[in-house]
Amino acid sequence: MSDVKKLGRIGGFTMGFYLLTTPIALGIGIGVAYLLQPGTEGLMQQDMEGYEPNEAPPVMETLINIIPSNPVEALASGEMLQIIVFALLIGFGIAMLGEKTKGLLDLARQANDVMIWLVKIVMLLAPFGAFALIASAIGELGWNALESMFMYMLAIVLALFIQMIVVYGGLAYFWGKKNPIEFFKGFFPAMAVAFSTSSSSATLPVTMKSAEENLGVPKQISSFTLPLGATINMDGTAIMQAVATIFLAQVYAVDLGATELLTIILTATLASLGTASVPGAGIIMLAMVLQSVGIPLDGIALILAVDRILDMTRTAVNITGDATASVVITRMEKKRGETFDEEKA
Numbered sequence: 322m323s324d325v326k327k328l329g330r331i332g333g334f335t336m337g338f339y340l341l342t343t344p345i346a347l348g349i350g351i352g353v354a355y356l357l358q359p360g361t362e363g364l365m366q367q368d369m370e371g372y373e374p375n376e377a378p379p380v381m382e383t384l385i386n387i388i389p390s391n392p393v394e395a396l397a398s399g400e401m402l403q404i405i406v407f408a409l410l411i412g413f414g415i416a417m418l419g420e421k422t423k424g425l426l427d428l429a430r431q432a433n434d435v436m437i438w439l440v441k442i443v444m445l446l447a448p449f450g451a452f453a454l455i456a457s458a459i460g461e462l463g464w465n466a467l468e469s470m471f472m473y474m475l476a477i478v479l480a481l482f483i484q485m486i487v488v489y490g491g492l493a494y495f496w497g498k499k500n501p502i503e504f505f506k507g508f509f510p511a512m513a514v515a516f517s518t519s520s521s522s523a524t525l526p527v528t529m530k531s532a533e534e535n536l537g538v539p540k541q542i543s544s545f546t547l548p549l550g551a552t553i554n555m556d557g558t559a560i561m562q563a564v565a566t567i568f569l570a571q572v573y574a575v576d577l578g579a580t581e582l583l584t585i586i587l588t589a590t591l592a593s594l595g596t597a598s599v600p601g602a603g604i605i606m607l608a609m610v611l612q613s614v615g616i617p618l619d620g621i622a623l624i625l626a627v628d629r630i631l632d633m634t635r636t637a638v639n640i641t642g643d644a645t646a647s648v649v650i651t652r653m654e655k656k657r658g659e660t661f662d663e664e665k666a
Contacts, residue, residue: 327654328545331542331545331546331650331654332545334650334653335545335546335549335550335646335650338646338649338650339549339550339553339554339642339646340590342488342492342554342556342642342645342646343554343555343556343559343589343590343593344586344590345484345488345556346480346484346488346556346557346559346560346563347559347560347562347563347585347586347589347590348563348586349480349483349484349488349560349563350476350477350480350559350560350561350562350563350564350567351563351564351567351582351585351586352480353476353479353480353483353564354476354480354563354564354567354568355567357472357475357476357479358472358571359469359472359473359475359476359564359567359568359571360469360472360473360567360568360569360570360571360572361465361468361469361571361572384587386402386403387402387403387405387406387591388403388406389403389404389406389407392404392407395407401592401606401609401612402588402591402592402609402613405591405592405594406591409594411429415429440601440602440605441600443601448626448629450625452626466623469568469572469623470623470624470626470627473564473565473568473624473627474627474630474631476564476568477560477561477564477565477631477634477635478631478634480560480563480564481557481560481634481635481638484556484557484560484638484642485637485638485641486501489641489642489645490504490505492645492649493645493648493649496649496652496653497645497648497649497651497652498652499536499648499652504536504644504645504648505641506535507531507535507536508531508532508535508536508641508644509531510527510530510531510535511524511527511528511530511531511532511640511644512637512640512641513637514527515528515633515636515637515639515640516633516634516636516637517633518600518636519600519601519629519632519633519636520600520636521550521551521552521555521636521639521640521643522551524551524636524640525547525548525551528547528551528640528643528644529543529544529547531644532547532644532647532648536644536647536648537648537651538644538647538648538651539651542647542650542651542654543647546643546646546647546650547643547644547647550639550640550642550643550646550647551639551640551643553593553594554593554639554642554643554646555593555596555603555639556593556638556639556642557634557635557636557637557638557639557642558593558596558602558603558606558635558639559589559590559592559593560635560638561603561604561607561628561631561635562585562589562592562603562606562607562610563585563586563589565607565610565611565624566585566589566607566610566611566614566616568624569611569616569617569620569621569623569624570614570616572620572623573616573617573620575614575615575616577614581614584613584614585610585613585614588609588610588613589610592606592609592610593606600629600632600636601628601629601632603632603635604621604624604625604628604632607621608621
């Protein structure tokens with residue numbers, strides 16, 4: 322896309338769209354979790370003995386503290402929000418300096434490839450560990466643990482369904498002027514691949530093909546919005562993190578007030594910017610959200626065993642959000658009288 326002004330406008334609309342739908346997804350997840358109450362209250366309350374949860378700071382303090390005063394200290398202490406903000410600033414700096422920082426960019430890409438490889442190794446071994454952990458949990462807690470996990474899965478699937486049909490379908494219809502049935506039918510091939518691979522990045526070629534050929538999205542738009550969405554737009558993952566946090570709060574009998582709920586929305590929104598588009602990455606970033614409201618990380622063992630199935634469904638939702646943004650932005654640009662040269666991207 323050679324028109325810098327048009328690129329800036331589309332980029333602004335895209336970021337705004339993604340930052341709008343993620344809090345909506347989190348709100349839906351929190352609402353469904355409180356409605357269904359998936360966690361048996363106090364199921365693991367005995368594990369809280371001797372555990373002193375950190376009180377969630379005020380939202381304004383959280384916003385102020387995301388700016389790292391010492392990036393090295395943030396890395397050493399695991400302050401994920403500060404790390405994400407620092408990484409974003411480094412990324413902007415690399416982008417602005419261009420060829421001068423090519424070596425640093427290559428190093429970052431290589432480090433990213435190594436970390437993704439390590440995550441894949443961990444996720445290959447995770448089912449064995451999850452089986453042992455869940456067997457231990459059922460042995461200690463009884464069948465209530467299985468019932469709670471079933472309700473947890475139901476809550477996530479219901480929230481994903483609402484996000485998919487109501488939010489994306491509504492946005493595609495009202496803002497994108499696209500029939501929801503035609504929208505979902507046209508994008509179904511990409512959704513099927515996303516469901517099978519659990520990876521937004523691996524699905525990207527099919528996502529772009531479906532958006533361009535079936536939804537009428539110009540290549541100039543899809544080549545920008547869809548790769549960006551595969552990297553930072555994780556509404557399905559945000560829903561999982563919201564439901565999982567409420568679920569584990571109920572399991573551990575931890576009270577969450579308005580401040581804690583706002584902290585969850587803020588933290589999970591920022592976490593979505595730093596979540597890798599590979600299988601299992603969302604469960605890793607969940608630890609940051611749990612820490613922000615003082616919930617023991619040991620609770621992740623309860624949900625790890627069923628996360629692979631849920632990962633498949635939420636990846637399909639993630640890429641559908643990207644396609645919705647593309648359809649809406651296409652409509653907005655055409656309404657402005659913009660034309661697109663399909664030979665250029």
